[in-house]
Amino acid sequence: MLRLPILTVLMVLVASFIFLRKGRHSLTIPAGEGCVVPKDWLVSNPHPVTPVEHIRPADQTFLTYPEWFLVHSPAEIADYAHVKTTTTFPYVSHIKQLWQSYSVVYDQIKGSFPFNTGYHIMIWVIGVSTTVEYAMKSLYETIVGRLTNPTHGEVVTDEDKFNARFAQDYVDFIRVSPWYEFDFASRIPALLSGTSFFGTHFLRKCDRKYMLLTELLVKAGYGYLIKLGTKASYDEALPTTAVIIDQLPTAITTGRPGSVSPTKTYADGSALLLLPRYEAFHPAVSALAQQGVTFREIAGNNSALLLTVLAPATWQPASPDFRLVFTQPILTKPGLKRVALVTQVKWLDKTVRFVNEQGVKIEHVYDY
Amino acid sequence: MRLKDKLPLSYLLFTSRGRIHRATYWIVSTFIWSTFYVLHTALHDLVGVWATYFLYPLLVGSLFATATKRLHDANRSGYWLLAVLIPVLGPIWLFYQLGFKKGTPKINTFGTVPDEAADYFKNDTGQLIPNLNTKERIINDVTQLNPVVVAEVFRPLSVDELRERIRSTTGPVSVGGGRFSMGGQTASSHSLHIDMRGLNQVLDFSKDDRTISVQAGIRWCDIQRFIDPHDLSIKIMQTYANFTVGGALSVNCHGRYMGHGPLILAVRSMNIVLADGSLVRASRTENPEVFFGAIGGYNGIGIIVSVELDLEENLAVRREYYKLTRPNYRTYFADSIRDNPEAVFHNGDMYPPSFTNMRAVTWVKTLEKPTVKTRLMPLRESYPLERYFLWAFTETFFGNWRREHIVDPLLYLSKPIHWRNYEAGYDVAELEPRSRTKRTYVLQEYFVPVRHFDEFAGKMSEIFNRYHVNVINVSIRHALPDSGSYLAWAREEVFAFVVYYKQRTSEIAKNEVAIWTRELIDAAVSVGGAYYLPYQAHATSEQFHRAYPNAGKLFALKKKLDPNFRFHNVFWDTYYERL
Numbered sequence: 001m002l003r004l005p006i007l008t009v010l011m012v013l014v015a016s017f018i019f020l021r022k023g024r025h026s027l028t029i030p031a032g033e034g035c036v037v038p039k040d041w042l043v044s045n046p047h048p049v050t051p052v053e054h055i056r057p058a059d060q061t062f063l064t065y066p067e068w069f070l071v072h073s074p075a076e077i078a079d080y081a082h083v084k085t086t087t088t089f090p091y092v093s094h095i096k097q098l099w100q101s102y103s104v105v106y107d108q109i110k111g112s113f114p115f116n117t118g119y120h121i122m123i124w125v126i127g128v129s130t131t132v133e134y135a136m137k138s139l140y141e142t143i144v145g146r147l148t149n150p151t152h153g154e155v156v157t158d159e160d161k162f163n164a165r166f167a168q169d170y171v172d173f174i175r176v177s178p179w180y181e182f183d184f185a186s187r188i189p190a191l192l193s194g195t196s197f198f199g200t201h202f203l204r205k206c207d208r209k210y211m212l213l214t215e216l217l218v219k220a221g222y223g224y225l226i227k228l229g230t231k232a233s234y235d236e237a238l239p240t241t242a243v244i245i246d247q248l249p250t251a252i253t254t255g256r257p258g259s260v261s262p263t264k265t266y267a268d269g270s271a272l273l274l275l276p277r278y279e280a281f282h283p284a285v286s287a288l289a290q291q292g293v294t295f296r297e298i299a300g301n302n303s304a305l306l307l308t309v310l311a312p313a314t315w316q317p318a319s320p321d322f323r324l325v326f327t328q329p330i331l332t333k334p335g336l337k338r339v340a341l342v343t344q345v346k347w348l349d350k351t352v353r354f355v356n357e358q359g360v361k362i363e364h365v366y367d368y
Numbered sequence: 369m370r371l372k373d374k375l376p377l378s379y380l381l382f383t384s385r386g387r388i389h390r391a392t393y394w395i396v397s398t399f400i401w402s403t404f405y406v407l408h409t410a411l412h413d414l415v416g417v418w419a420t421y422f423l424y425p426l427l428v429g430s431l432f433a434t435a436t437k438r439l440h441d442a443n444r445s446g447y448w449l450l451a452v453l454i455p456v457l458g459p460i461w462l463f464y465q466l467g468f469k470k471g472t473p474k475i476n477t478f479g480t481v482p483d484e485a486a487d488y489f490k491n492d493t494g495q496l497i498p499n500l501n502t503k504e505r506i507i508n509d510v511t512q513l514n515p516v517v518v519a520e521v522f523r524p525l526s527v528d529e530l531r532e533r534i535r536s537t538t539g540p541v542s543v544g545g546g547r548f549s550m551g552g553q554t555a556s557s558h559s560l561h562i563d564m565r566g567l568n569q570v571l572d573f574s575k576d577d578r579t580i581s582v583q584a585g586i587r588w589c590d591i592q593r594f595i596d597p598h599d600l601s602i603k604i605m606q607t608y609a610n611f612t613v614g615g616a617l618s619v620n621c622h623g624r625y626m627g628h629g630p631l632i633l634a635v636r637s638m639n640i641v642l643a644d645g646s647l648v649r650a651s652r653t654e655n656p657e658v659f660f661g662a663i664g665g666y667n668g669i670g671i672i673v674s675v676e677l678d679l680e681e682n683l684a685v686r687r688e689y690y691k692l693t694r695p696n697y698r699t700y701f702a703d704s705i706r707d708n709p710e711a712v713f714h715n716g717d718m719y720p721p722s723f724t725n726m727r728a729v730t731w732v733k734t735l736e737k738p739t740v741k742t743r744l745m746p747l748r749e750s751y752p753l754e755r756y757f758l759w760a761f762t763e764t765f766f767g768n769w770r771r772e773h774i775v776d777p778l779l780y781l782s783k784p785i786h787w788r789n790y791e792a793g794y795d796v797a798e799l800e801p802r803s804r805t806k807r808t809y810v811l812q813e814y815f816v817p818v819r820h821f822d823e824f825a826g827k828m829s830e831i832f833n834r835y836h837v838n839v840i841n842v843s844i845r846h847a848l849p850d851s852g853s854y855l856a857w858a859r860e861e862v863f864a865f866v867v868y869y870k871q872r873t874s875e876i877a878k879n880e881v882a883i884w885t886r887e888l889i890d891a892a893v894s895v896g897g898a899y900y901l902p903y904q905a906h907a908t909s910e911q912f913h914r915a916y917p918n919a920g921k922l923f924a925l926k927k928k929l930d931p932n933f934r935f936h937n938v939f940w941d942t943y944y945e946r947l
Contacts, residue, residue: 003376003377004376004377004380004392004395004396004399007377008395008399008402011398011399011402011403011406012398014402014406015405015406018405018406018409019405022409142408143424143427143428210453210455213455213456214455214456214459217455217456218456
């Protein structure tokens with residue numbers, strides 16, 4: 001029976017070869033080999049004006065990308081789940097996009113900053129967890145899901161509709177809060193009571209109930225553990241990002257409702273603002289940029305800043321104010337791509353105005 | 369041949385019978401998933417999505433079959449796979465059961481421990497002849513070189529049944545047990561073949577006197593299992609434990625024991641059924657001519673039905689070796705091994721093709737803890753490594769060189785400690801090639817007085833090289849003189865040259881073997897030695913009588929006790945003077 005190990009080794013080699021070749025060049029397209037950002041952009045601010053409790057490391061604008069990909073990806077799933085069942089969602093390609101983009105952003109900061117151990121560990125933990133989750137889902141959907149999937153993948157069963165709703169609620173939640181705070185447990189009774197046992201597509205209904213129940217139970221348990229772990233290893237994150245702008249725009253000086261009031265103003269007319277962090281950061285930045293404000297520091301940094309935009313596949317931006325880092329096709333929306341740009345804090349307003357003029361949507365500004 | 373042996377991979381993937389180890393499960397699962405991925409991708413990309421659905425029955429079937437086998441290993445039925453329906457807990461439990469839970473260490477409801485054979489290798493009970501409506505069967509031995517059509521196979525379950533059958537019939541009779549002799553000593557054309565393996569009881573056992581009485585159809589391995597719990601070991605037997613006691617007595621076998629010799633030295637008495645159906649008890653003092661004629665007498669004067677054997681303490685023994693050249697062996701042996709009370713087993717292996725380098729292997733008594741888990745040798749379902757080495761040594765360029773300089777040095781790196789019983793418990797299965805139809809492994813043996821060791825070794829080496837004999841191994845054993853059997857191969861203190869070689873099965877090849885065998889016999893006889901009789905009967909009658917000068921006495925005894933020449937086999941058919 002020596003034949004089996006030999007055959008196994010052969011098949012594993014062939015399978016790995018195919019797996020690694022697939023989408024090697026098409027899922028994440030770097031703008032160039034290694035670091036494409038000018039080295040003088042990759043420095044920490046030696047004399048920040050921002051108060052010390054609001055300062056975050058300069059390399060984190062890049063390192064937050066993989067973390068945010070894990071918001072972009074569920075967002076894509078949620079959009080997809082409304083039109084088609086998630087059975088045919090390209091989970092494995094998303095795993096590849098995650099690790100490929102992690103590799104590209106790490107290439108940019110490698111050597112310019114000291115190794116940010118804590119952040120890398122965090123990326124590995126969430127990256128591996130997501131990889132396992134997506135791999136399991138892909139496996140399950142391949143061997144069970146696709147056999148029960150309704151024709152053309154239509155969302156017809158109560159369970160698939162539940163899934164679409166759940167996916168949307170989940171992504172809306174994680175845009176502003178850590179994923180592990182999501183109340184998975186309360187969805188379980190909702191799943192069981194909100195869906196009929198019998199009905200058309202009976203097998204599909206059973207299959208989805210089993211799958212959703214498993215997902216909710218596992219995530220509830222895993223989320224609880226991660227919550228304990230995070231509390232023990234990381235400080236509670238501030239919900240704000242401090243920015244220093246060169247001058248207060250008229251909207252603020254005139255005290256228009258809804259605008260942010262400065263925390264502190266300086267003699268030269270510049271001011272310290274506390275903008276909302278995470279999802280709400282880029283709308284606030286856009287609003288300020290439209291009012292002609294120039295940024296001096298964001299979270300204490302005045303150097304490279306990463307932002308992603310969602311643009312038509314044909315969009316080829318060029319400007320001295322930013323550099324292209326990589327692009328990723330949005331697999332479930334043919335014709336659309338994600339473009340990662342890096343600019344400097346002082347040119348952020350120009351870059352934002354440039355993309356707005358081009359009619360391209362900002363996906364996220366990575367505020368360290 | 370069972371599906372398991374014929375198509376092992378299909379058996380593994382598509383039947384749910386039997387058990388598999390954790391390691392096998394991991395390997396086969398990796399194989400299934402990687403193959404599925406490759407085929408799925410290929411069909412998806414090259415043919416179309418619809419084509420991939422053909423893979424599902426194969427995938428589900430093989431996953432189900434392998435998981436069931438794995439559950440069997442822990443003595444659980446395949447229905448436990450339904451646990452997967454319980455969300456979360458079910459899959460986790462199954463993952464543990466399938467991937468990590470150890471199998472039951474012994475035979476369970478679903479079969480033997482994976483890769484462990486249920487029993488020692490056995491020969492068949494006589495092959496049927498297709499489309500023949502008589503009781504005729506083909507009786508062959510382990511080499512498959514000596515097929516003989518016998519009139520009927522009779523398997524007695526009691527001595528009385530056997531005696532009755534002998535008394536009530538008149539035709540020729542041949543007797544077989546394990547049938548591991550290699551020259552047709554167990555069959556004769558159109559004889560009544562008696563299969564002794566039904567007479568396999570232990571009759572009496574005394575732990576204090578260290579003796580055991582057994583029926584002759586019992587195998588040595590069965591005796592080992594019986595006496596091992598009493599910390600006793602068989603005093604003299606051969607290395608392989610598949611053989612029946614009756615067969616070993618009829619050839620007066622030997623092992624690798626130091627300070628012993630032919631099996632007759634460990635026999636106290638025996639009972640034998642003569643040609644007229646009478647039952648006679650024989651020992652050195654009671655009917656001594658029957659005793660000395662039957663042991664090593666190749667069933668010429670009767671059928672040995674029971675025997676009383678000596679036992680010894682079952683000690684732990686540690687393997688030691690010493691590499692030396694052939695001219696130094698005799699002195700080394702005389703000085704360090706022969707009278708060493710610590711030495712239990714000894715053999716000296718000569719490396720072909722030059723036969724000048726030797727490895728002397730001695731197992732010495734020790735009080736250390738054995739390095740093996742079991743007291744008796746565990747049996748394996750297959751011996752892929754052994755089979756590979758045998759093939760590589762005999763069929764590849766520099767095979768012998770690799771063995772002497774790479775493989776053996778690695779194999780001898782360890783210092784194993786076994787029990788005396790363990791070390792005498794080998795299974796012939798480890799020597800079995802995949803097929804014996806084109807080529808087969810055969811044994812021969814020559815006995816040479818110790819003082820003529822070098823002379824004979826030189827002659828032997830010259831003959832092997834002249835005929836390009838594909839020798840695997842020549843193993844030297846030592847034996848003290850026989851106590852008087854008529855066909856004694858150790859009439860004085862001798863070295864036994866055990867030759868294991870490979871031959872083709874064509875008629876030309878068989879004749880070639882006969883030619884060099886006769887030359888080797890001449891070489892042995894020229895130094896006052898002998899050759900061993902359980903192998904192919906290539907020797908001329910003249911050579912036989914020179915090697916066994918007391919054969920005439922046995923022939924005379926046979927004339928007296930078996931006047932109608934009922935007990936036949938290839939040996940007697942070849943050398944006995946017919947009336």
